[in-house]
Amino acid sequence: MAEKNTVLGIDQNLEALLCYVLGWITGIVFLFMEKENEYVRFHAMQSLVTFLTLFIITIVIGWIPILGWIISFLVSILGLILWLLLMFKAYQGELYKLPYAGDFAEEQLSKMKKSNQRDNHNQ
Numbered sequence: 001m002a003e004k005n006t007v008l009g010i011d012q013n014l015e016a017l018l019c020y021v022l023g024w025i026t027g028i029v030f031l032f033m034e035k036e037n038e039y040v041r042f043h044a045m046q047s048l049v050t051f052l053t054l055f056i057i058t059i060v061i062g063w064i065p066i067l068g069w070i071i072s073f074l075v076s077i078l079g080l081i082l083w084l085l086l087m088f089k090a091y092q093g094e095l096y097k098l099p100y101a102g103d104f105a106e107e108q109l110s111k112m113k114k115s116n117q118r119d120n121h122n123q
Helices: 012-021 024-033 038-062 067-091 101-122
Strands: none
Touching: 012 024, 012 038, 012 067, 024 038, 038 067, 038 101
């Protein structure tokens, strides 16, 4: 992941950090904006996968009275810790992969890359 150029023209570590700032929302934004930098794309996809999953879990579990509210609160605390950790690691230039979410993000990016290569080859 030696690419340094980014769509915003800023340091790739800063752009990777920005992928996490608004959770899954900025994950989607940077996934669509950043077409070349694999480091930033990985962090955008991991942000999308991680924080969209936590968001959905929080919403669904939150419908369960009392116990669901407690679990939802704990998931929110976990989300805050992950958010800070992932922003810190991204800014340090570390390709920090969460278990499951990081692997899933890599798989999805690999599929997207193959699909794009296939589309470019067919044109």
